[in-house]
Amino acid sequence: MVNVVKSDKSKGFSIGEVVKQTGLSAHTLRYYEKEGLLPFVTKNSSGLRVYTTTDLQWLSMIECLKDSGLQIKEIRQYIEWFRQGDSTLQQRLDLFANRRKVLEAEMARLQVVMNKITFKETLYTTAIKLGSLEAADNDKAIQRLKKKLFDSPDDFDKRIQEAG
Amino acid sequence: MVNVVKSDKSKGFSIGEVVKQTGLSAHTLRYYEKEGLLPFVTKNSSGLRVYTTTDLQWLSMIECLKDSGLQIKEIRQYIEWFRQGDSTLQQRLDLFANRRKVLEAEMARLQVVMNKITFKETLYTTAIKLGSLEAADNDKAIQRLKKKLFDSPDDFDKRIQEAG
DNA sequence: TCTTGACTTAGAGTTAGCTCTAGATAGTAT
């Protein structure tokens, strides 16, 4: 009934099997390959792609690098460095060190946004309780919270309060 | 020498002044307006935009919502709710509550990525010290660290190790 | 043999969020 492309597990996986394992679409897998992210994928005598366990490991690494905010072309650069061997260890270390710094900055940024959003959540909860946004804005507890959260010397909000 | 458009501070700011204050480009400010994010901006008798302090407050709010991951059309929706008054308090509260959940998930995700990147940084530091990536991979301390970080039951990396 | 379904390719289309261009106007400086 079901027509499954068998790709002889000892030799690797078909693109359909990789789709199931990774959740990526076949389109995306071919796109990644065209962009140089999967330089190890081979084809069988019929022209079908055969993915090895190493290719799946690379897809996992690509996912990690993407999640860290790297662009496709930067991931390709990393893979090229990998293929060049130990002479590029320093470049790759630099890339990871830079990623860590970017991630740290991003997490700090998100924490600032989180504080603002949480304040708004409190503000609107109070507004619903009191019946209007204006009443909540004039609420003493809300004003104290706002002062506590945003009246630090270098916060932009000290000068320009957010609307809404 | 310098030709500054004077927009009578008591009545507001020119687009050039807003560019300086916000760091956004004039193109972007007009684009936001076209997309419905600045429905309060008026024009003077010459057809030039005049921004008020309220508009600057909205730009600050827009920045916050964008930073929280909201799309432009979702921000427009929020602004429409705001203009509709207290009858939409619940929708706005829901939006903020949802934002907080999304931000929490995003921060958790970033922490996972951070662990992986930090491991890679340690791995490559060791590789440079030992002279090759293979030597670092075989290093006992590295293997212990890898086991400690990634051998939890539901980590994908338990089954598919990352390459590179 | 015919059909089905998974695969192949080259290349076009999509989306978000800008970013820029061209040509016009209005006010200021020399």
Next chain:
DNA sequence: ATACTATCTAGAGCTAACTCTAAGTCAAGA
């Protein structure tokens, strides 16, 4: 008067990362 600068509009162009289309190949099942 002339030049300069800031602004205006409509609409085209750009980038990243997909996402899809059309037309074709290939192997297995009824």
